[in-house]
Amino acid sequence: AGGPDENPRYSKTLVGGVNLFKKYELDCLFVASNCPGRSAYNMVERRMAPLSNQLAGLILPHDYYGTHLNDSGKTIDSTLEIQNFKRA
Incomplete structure (x- = not known):
């Protein structure tokens, strides 16, 4: 579930990870994400909430x-x- 910013199995996210892995000749690459429904703990979403609230209905x-x-x-x-x- 979720888009590329929420789902590390999303094809574009995987391709991006593979490209980084190859470009920087990494030994290991970790991709992490928040659990679905836990956006309240996402620091970026918490900071954007007031702006989203002000722009609602615009x-x-x-x-x-x-x-x-x-x-x-x-x-x-x-x-x-x-x-x-x-x-x-």
Whole structure:
């Protein structure tokens, strides 16, 4: 369960670990993570909680210069997407 920051068995995490192992010619590489559901003990998440609380419900305009999405929500104009992102 969880994404790459929570699951050391996630394929991208494994590939990253293998690359580090080879690049630095390590003898051993340890990968550790918190138990699922224990984010209250994660120092980074604890520090980010006030910011997350303040930003909850904030809606950034994504189409200030016009929509860059089609009806399916896929990007059809990359330049316009970047302009809208910078404005938001």
